[in-house]
Amino acid sequence: MALSTKDLLGIKGMAADEIKLILDTAATFKDVSERDIKKVPTLRGKTVINLFYEASTRTRTSFELAGKRLSADVINISTSTSSVTKGETLLDTAQNIEAMKSDIIIVRHACSGAPEFLAHRLKSSVINAGDGFHEHPTQALLDMFTIREKLGRLDGVTVAIVGDILHSRVARSNIYGLATMGATVRVCGPPTMVPPGIEKMGAKVYSDMDEAVQGADVVMMLRLQLERQAAGLFPGVREYARLFGLNRARLDRVGKNAIVMHPGPMNRGVEIASDVADNSSVILDQVTNGVAVRMAVMFLLSGGAKPEA
């Protein structure tokens, strides 16, 4: 089996069986990272480029390790060290990379749609590693993988996503994916940070966090960009933490043993209390699973043979 598309640009439009294929494939890759020799020869001879126009440690490292554990040659390019600062266009940069014969280009960009723009113009497979406020498909896949791993299913699960929905590509990809897989999605945040029409994407909107998390199986906290305060989107960290932060007392009120997720990096004491993050979350499992999911995506886009797991 392989994915029918050349690229992975977003979760929107993906069928349930495609998502399931990726998650199932990731499960077979997960134990590669647990071995003493963390490497399989699956993508030997393939060239993978991490083209990151936005700062990232976790996602870039995760893709890099995923490629290396599949035996691909992985190169990292970030804006600070590329010709981007000299004013080269996005397409010129990408075409120059492709001229050196890349197979997969992983793109992170602050502008929504940048990976799609490149995908239509390059022969290489393009994987969206997060574009603007649009999508972050591998994050949603690793989140779904983690939920399925912890709860045994996605169908019928209730997920509350809390925080700055407006600027969150993680939220959008998760809403699409979870809705497709039969989960119920609630989103909650200050109305200044909930975009119009989000309910049409398949999410129910809340502004009261206690109500939003009531009876949820999963509480997914989003990172608050502190500079949004200057833009007038919330009055201050103190009030934000009070209304939209996940602390022990609020978690206890959920009413069941909900799992707590966060895509990172966290603002401890703002959207999530340290006690919750350290003692009651699956945040590090998400990070572990990210490598397996990204291995699966690269493998399936390469249309390769059976996983040699």
Added chain:
Amino acid sequence: MNILIKNGHIIDPANKVDGKFDLLVADGKIAKLGKPGSLPSNGAEVIDAAGKLIVPGLIDMHVHLREPGYEYKETIATGTAAARAGGFTAVCCMPNTNPVNDSRSVTEFILSQAAKDGAARVLPIGAITKGSKGEELAEMGELHDAGCVGISDDGRPVMSAAVMRRAMEYSKIFDIAVISHCEEASLADKGVMNEGFVSTELGLRGIPNAAEDVMTGRDILLAELTGARLHICHVSTAGSVRLIREAKQRGVKVTAETCPHYFTLTEDAVRGYNTMAKMNPPLRTFEDVAAIKQGLKDGTLDVIATDHAPHALDEKSGEFDAAPFGIVGLETAVGLSLKLVQEGVLTMSQLIERMSAAPARIIKSAGGTLSAGAVADITIIDPDVEWTVDASQFKSRSKNTPFGGWKLKGRAVQTIVGGRL
């Protein structure tokens, strides 16, 4: 050279003419209208316009010719060639050039280039404020004297209500239209498309309708306060149509324009991060399109202009956020606007009025009519010819259109400027 245009259907809304007549042009002026076959040719060049519409030369009161400063996008020569190809005998050029047209020297440069290279008449619009910075008034008297037919800080709306008030008051000396690009900057912020479900899905920053409507409302109130002549640019929202309609009912001296894209496309055109559908104001929703059509029908919107905004393809190719706002419009406007007649929104006479007599009235131009003695600015339209938009064939230096490949019915087939074919 004299020209006899025979067998055509003449539509001259200013004179309430709508029927089969022959038209004689002599010495660059409209000489005479007569029953078919009644006018002798006497050696005039004869144009057989059977099946065609003969209308006053179309006037586009909202065009960016880009010269001086951005000649790689458009020049006065290429822009007026595009105008003429699209059926326009005159265009008003917006002042957001480099330098900004805020002084006599820039206006005179534009007019001298137009006299040298222009394929159509060029009627400059001067800046409201120096450098279009929204701070001090530009020397309106000098601009008016040099030939500017209106004032506008198009593209950089005047944020200070006090400055706008003073501009309106001062404009009364010259009875010149204050042409307002209505956009409240703090609401539009860094938006790149309409705010709504599509912007949510695409993860693009939205510009709410209110960003336009708040300013439309402000400027109407200021026009009411000052008694100045206010003209509202490129109306894109149902809310602005409603505000303008109410203001007209109250007797405020306000006129307004919209553009073909605002009654033809919706925000859905942006899907796929289509930078050719990125314009300011942004493409809105189906409800807004319906309101724009209704506004044109009931006369709330006086004018169809293009907001012809040439940009190089390199600039339009890349990240959606980074692409400049705007599309070219001169060579598709007639074909797209004729859809309004085909759909029954406007009569042919109403459409022609909104593209000729109405803008002429607002800018106080002598054009827009086929009256005997008027300059012979004439557009001949074939309303039935079917054609496909091919940007590579545009006379404009820029090809940034969302309408490439569209099949349209009707276009201008001949544009006569001052009696010259």
